[in-house]
Amino acid sequence: xxxxxxxxxxxxxxxxxxxxDIADLKPGLGDSVHDSQRIFRSLLEIMARPGxxxxxxxxxxxxxxxxxxxxAALLTLCDQDTPLWLDWIADTxxxxxxxxxxxxxxxxxxxxxxxxxxVSDPSxxxxxxLFAQGLDQYPDRSATLVIQTESLNEGLQVMLSGxxxxxxxxxxxxxxxxxxxxxxxxxxxxxxxxxxxxxxxGRSIVGLPRTVVVET
Amino acid sequence: xxxxxxxxxxxxxxxxKLIAEERxxxxxxxxxxxxxxxxxxxxxxDRVMTEGSLYDRDLAALAIKQAQGDLVEAIFLLxxxxxxxxxxxxTQPIDTAKMAVRRRxxxxxxxxxxxxxxxxxxxxxxxxxxxxxxxxxGVGAPQATVAKEAVDEDMPRVTDILNHEGLIEEEIACDxxxxxxxxxxxxxxxxxxxxxxxxNLARGxxxxxxxxxxxxxxxxGRNHPFAGEIRLGxxxxxxxxxxxxxxxxxxxxxxxxxxxINQFAGSAERPPQFTRGYGLAFGHCERKTMxxxxxxxxxxxxxxxxxxxxxxxxxxxxxxxxxxxxASGFVQHLKLPxxxxxxxxxxxxxxxxxxxxxxxxxxxx
Amino acid sequence: MQKSENQIPAAPExxxxxxxxxxxxxxxxxxxxxxxxxxxVPGYQVPFGGREMPLxxxxxxxxxxxxxSIIGLDDTLKVIDQGADDTTNAVNIRRFFARTAAxxxxxxxxxxxxxxxxHRVPEDPMTEDQILVYQVPQPEPLRSLEPRExxxxxxxxxxxxxLMQVSLYEDIARFGEIATSYSYPVMVNDRYxxxxxxxxxxxxxxxxxxxxxxLFGAGREKRIYAIPPxxxxxSLDFDDHPFQIQQxxxxxxxxxxxxxxxxxxxLDDRGGKMYVCSDSHFCARRREEGHSGSLPDSAAAAYxxxxxxxxxxxxxxxEQ
Numbered sequence: 001x002x003x004x005x006x007x008x009x010x011x012x013x014x015x016x017x018x019x020x021d022i023a024d025l026k027p028g029l030g031d032s033v034h035d036s037q038r039i040f041r042s043l044l045e046i047m048a049r050p051g052x053x054x055x056x057x058x059x060x061x062x063x064x065x066x067x068x069x070x071x072a073a074l075l076t077l078c079d080q081d082t083p084l085w086l087d088w089i090a091d092t093x094x095x096x097x098x099x100x101x102x103x104x105x106x107x108x109x110x111x112x113x114x115x116x117x118x119v120s121d122p123s124x125x126x127x128x129x130l131f132a133q134g135l136d137q138y139p140d141r142s143a144t145l146v147i148q149t150e151s152l153n154e155g156l157q158v159m160l161s162g163x164x165x166x167x168x169x170x171x172x173x174x175x176x177x178x179x180x181x182x183x184x185x186x187x188x189x190x191x192x193x194x195x196x197x198x199x200x201x202g203r204s205i206v207g208l209p210r211t212v213v214v215e216t
Numbered sequence: 217x218x219x220x221x222x223x224x225x226x227x228x229x230x231x232x233k234l235i236a237e238e239r240x241x242x243x244x245x246x247x248x249x250x251x252x253x254x255x256x257x258x259x260x261x262d263r264v265m266t267e268g269s270l271y272d273r274d275l276a277a278l279a280i281k282q283a284q285g286d287l288v289e290a291i292f293l294l295x296x297x298x299x300x301x302x303x304x305x306x307t308q309p310i311d312t313a314k315m316a317v318r319r320r321x322x323x324x325x326x327x328x329x330x331x332x333x334x335x336x337x338x339x340x341x342x343x344x345x346x347x348x349x350x351x352x353x354g355v356g357a358p359q360a361t362v363a364k365e366a367v368d369e370d371m372p373r374v375t376d377i378l379n380h381e382g383l384i385e386e387e388i389a390c391d392x393x394x395x396x397x398x399x400x401x402x403x404x405x406x407x408x409x410x411x412x413x414x415x416n417l418a419r420g421x422x423x424x425x426x427x428x429x430x431x432x433x434x435x436x437g438r439n440h441p442f443a444g445e446i447r448l449g450x451x452x453x454x455x456x457x458x459x460x461x462x463x464x465x466x467x468x469x470x471x472x473x474x475x476x477i478n479q480f481a482g483s484a485e486r487p488p489q490f491t492r493g494y495g496l497a498f499g500h501c502e503r504k505t506m507x508x509x510x511x512x513x514x515x516x517x518x519x520x521x522x523x524x525x526x527x528x529x530x531x532x533x534x535x536x537x538x539x540x541x542x543a544s545g546f547v548q549h550l551k552l553p554x555x556x557x558x559x560x561x562x563x564x565x566x567x568x569x570x571x572x573x574x575x576x577x578x579x580x581x
Numbered sequence: 582m583q584k585s586e587n588q589i590p591a592a593p594e595x596x597x598x599x600x601x602x603x604x605x606x607x608x609x610x611x612x613x614x615x616x617x618x619x620x621x622v623p624g625y626q627v628p629f630g631g632r633e634m635p636l637x638x639x640x641x642x643x644x645x646x647x648x649x650s651i652i653g654l655d656d657t658l659k660v661i662d663q664g665a666d667d668t669t670n671a672v673n674i675r676r677f678f679a680r681t682a683a684x685x686x687x688x689x690x691x692x693x694x695x696x697x698x699x700h701r702v703p704e705d706p707m708t709e710d711q712i713l714v715y716q717v718p719q720p721e722p723l724r725s726l727e728p729r730e731x732x733x734x735x736x737x738x739x740x741x742x743x744l745m746q747v748s749l750y751e752d753i754a755r756f757g758e759i760a761t762s763y764s765y766p767v768m769v770n771d772r773y774x775x776x777x778x779x780x781x782x783x784x785x786x787x788x789x790x791x792x793x794x795x796l797f798g799a800g801r802e803k804r805i806y807a808i809p810p811x812x813x814x815x816s817l818d819f820d821d822h823p824f825q826i827q828q829x830x831x832x833x834x835x836x837x838x839x840x841x842x843x844x845x846x847x848l849d850d851r852g853g854k855m856y857v858c859s860d861s862h863f864c865a866r867r868r869e870e871g872h873s874g875s876l877p878d879s880a881a882a883a884y885x886x887x888x889x890x891x892x893x894x895x896x897x898x899x900e901q
Contacts, residue, residue, distance in 0.1 A: 032606065033600075033601050033606060034601070034653060034654060036606070036609075036610075037601075037609075037651075037652070037653040038653055038655075040613050040650075040651070041651060041653065043613075043617065044613075044616060044617065044620070044651065044794070047617050047620045047621065048620050048794045048807075048809045048810060049709075049809075049810060076610075076613075077610060077613065077614055077617075078610075079607055079610055081607075081611065082614070115614075136738040136739070137734045137735065137737075137738045138628075139622050139625060140615070140618035140619070140622060140625065140627045140628075142618075144617070163623050163770050163808075163809040163810075163811065163812035163813075164620075164809035164810055164811060164812065165811060166810075166811045191622075191772070192622050192625060192772060192773075196617070196618070196621045209620060209621035209622075209809075210621055210622070211621065211622075211623065211770065211809075224667060224669075224672055225672050225676060227669065228669060228672060228673055228676075292633075292637070295633040296633045296634065296635045298633070299632045299633040300599065300600070300603075300605065302605070400630075400632075401630045402630045403628040403629060403630055403631065403803035403804075404803075405628070406730050406731045407731070532728070532729055532730055532731065536730075541633065541637075541638060542638045542801045544637065544638075545637030545638030545639040545640060545642075545801065546638055546639035546718070546801055547639075548637060548639065549637065549638075549639025549640050549718070552639075552640065552662070552669075552670050552699075553662060553663045553668050553669075553670070554663075554700070554779075555663055555844055555859075556663045556664060556700045556701055556763070556779075556780075556781055556842065556844070556859055557700060557762075557763045557764075557779050557781065559781070559842075559843070559844055559845055559859075560762035560763045560781040560782070560783070560827060561762055561763070562845065563762060563827050564760060564762040567758065568756050568758075568760065571756065571757050571758075
């Protein structure tokens with residue numbers, strides 16, 4: 001499957017079979033057709049214009065520890081064809097049930113098997129190299145990481161350049177691990193392979209495709 | 217002023233009214249009913265279901281009526297409808313060994329367990345126009361003779377019989393637990409595995425496969441095929457609902473299956489043995505399944521270590537050009553305006569022409 | 582995006598039996614994921630599970646699937662074919678989305694949030710608030726030189742584009758110039774060789790550093806690719822044979838425009854012809870602004886009426 005992480009075989013065995021108690025579930029997108037279309041357009045906009053921060057307008061009551069923006073992105077993009085990896089804080093029965101119910105998404109244990117990954121605790125996240133990087137002939141088969149940060153208007157300022165950016169644009173993100181931007185350089189250096197990121201904080205979300213060159 | 221390509225919504229809508237008129241034909245005559253098409257043009261319905269990838273006789277009949285009998289257009293109509301349907305799950309593989317056989321022949325053995333069952337077939341008709349069919353009163357209610365004995369329930373497939381002796385390759389089942397390729401959801405990928413190839417051929421244009429299969433018989437592919445078996449009949453379709461955990465029968469489908477047996481000299485890893493080519497279609501589509509089986513075998517050249525020299529062995533060539541919905545669309549898209557490109561080419565040709573004429577002038581001087 | 586009287590409101594009755602914008606949600610999600618990856622790897626062709634559309638392959642099914650996956654109720658759609666809003670296929674595709682997605686449509690480039698095109702980039706500049714969707718018949722720039730998908734895919738993986746360079750150079754050796762006038766290959770972001778679809782090479786320079794996102798959909802070949810805004814797009818050339826666009830000795834006979842792509846219109850069977858803008862909206866706007874070309878005003882009006890009459894009539898009916 002083109003859009004999927006390279007390893008499909010494990011996705012079936014990784015499927016969650018948690019019992020779902022609908023009464024405890026937080027709701028998904030209210031109007032799945034039009035909400036997901038609007039959210040997708042925001043995701044497309046920020047992926048096409050790296051560094052541009054968008055505040056999603058959608059009212060979503062999300063389970064902890066999800067941000068509104070990370071939940072909206074995952075509900076919009078994930079389904080039974082996209083293995084999802086949850087980090088250790090997010091990997092809880094309620095969250096498993098939330099994604100299983102709203103997306104039918106198979107959850108995977110190993111980060112490298114995931115098409116999408118949710119990182120709610122960036123300070124303890126795996127390095128980028130531990131996610132699917134894509135293949136020489138199919139660089140699209142790489143993971144998309146949704147990383148929840150403390151803030152997208154505080155923190156270390158970095159300058160971004162590359163496709164989608166007229167000259168340069170600045171970005172601040174708080175709560176990222178020390179190695180983050182250095183690893184990002186390695187990620188960008190292996191273009192066309194590499195992971196793509198969405199960084200979120202509350203309703204705010206910004207896109208970082210692998211083409212982005214970062215100066216700290 | 218002549219303006220060929222401009223046209224508005226009104227022109228389009230009127231074109232639709234014109235085809236509706238042509239489709240209806242002379243209104244003095246009664247309109248065709250879907251039941252008539254379904255019952256009296258069964259082979260057309262079968263082809264449309266097969267290449268349209270949807271087992272629904274009523275919808276296939278509707279598509280044939282709507283397309284004025286243009287089967288490729290009918291196939292397209294069915295495909296475009298099919299793609300909007302919700303997907304509930306995957307059935308169990310059908311078991312053709314358990315088919316309620318109506319026709320079963322083998323060219324490889326004179327007699328075999330279960331016997332030869334000729335069944336409905338045009339094979340031995342004399343192709344003389346039957347003017348009785350043209351008579352106003354029609355043909356009444358023709359009735360075939362019922363055999364004295366029922367067809368043997370145990371009718372093993374010929375390839376299974378050969379299997380006992382180890383003279384034919386084992387059918388190497390792909391990983392049964394792994395997902396089966398599905399062209400209706402995922403794009404083709406090369407090199408293509410046999411599951412994807414067979415699905416492509418099953419949906420492929422009968423005429424295209426017929427010509428390719430024929431080419432292998434004429435030396436463009438060296439297949440040495442025998443029609444091991446062709447069978448036609450009804451098979452059960454089973455589905456395992458998640459909440460039950462075991463298979464239940466949800467209906468039956470009519471299918472035609474062809475197993476070709478082909479010579480194979482052996483390779484470094486394999487002993488000399490027969491190899492297989494496989495064809496399957498909805499309804500009664502013998503020509504299609506036989507051609508499909510020939511092409512399937514030819515496409516296995518890579519896995520059998522044969523040299524790939526001929527069109528029928530070239531998987532990119534075959535699989536990319538077999539689909540008549542794609543082919544028909546792209547060939548006919550040449551009807552769309554291309555005047556921007558043509559203008560570009562005009563300019564280029566004029567420029568090249570100027571240069572050419574100048575060069576010749578210089579040469580002459 | 583300001584709304585204006587030029588906009589045609591969505592048809593009041595849309596087809597209830599079908600999904601919004603025809604495609605089911607799962608298909609849209611799959612295509613949306615592919616679009617995001619296409620944006621992340623500019624110029625690379627992402628394989629996608631293309632669906633049968635109710636229009637034939639080759640008639641814009643790829644562009645339609647991309648448009649169907651991005652379009653929403655807030656959008657205003659413009660569809661052009663050969664630069665014109667009123668060619669049959671453009672009319673038909675616009676009609677499809679008005680029926681299935683209940684979106685407003687327009688012929689005015691700067692009023693559209695999405696422009697779907699076949700074979701042209703509009704003459705009017707596009708902005709950051711817009712998306713340009715191309716219909717792509719053959720996404721593989723190497724296909725005419727190497728028909729095999731397996732081989733082409735390797736060449737892209739290893740950035741092995743010598744075959745293309747040699748082919749262009751052979752043109753120069755043989756004809757004295759590069760004999761490609763449309764589908765002229767480009768390098769995107771210095772990495773991927775890309776087919777700009779059969780736009781005339783006249784439009785190639787517009788793609789470079791384009792403010793709007795450009796998306797490409799090939800339905801039959803099942804590929805999606807993209808050029809993010811402000812991305813380097815370079816037409817292949819040689820130091821001693823730099824890339825050049827087409828030029829005309831004439832101006833547009835209707836609006837007098839000097840630097841647009843012109844269509845040749847045959848006037849009689851004695852070699853009479855005139856040239857008019859291929860971008861029908863651009864030309865009409867200029868005429869409204871008072872520009873005129875060599876054709877007498879009365880003749881220009883007659884011509885415009887002849888080619889635009891039906892569309893005007895339809896619009897008139899809708900407004901009533």
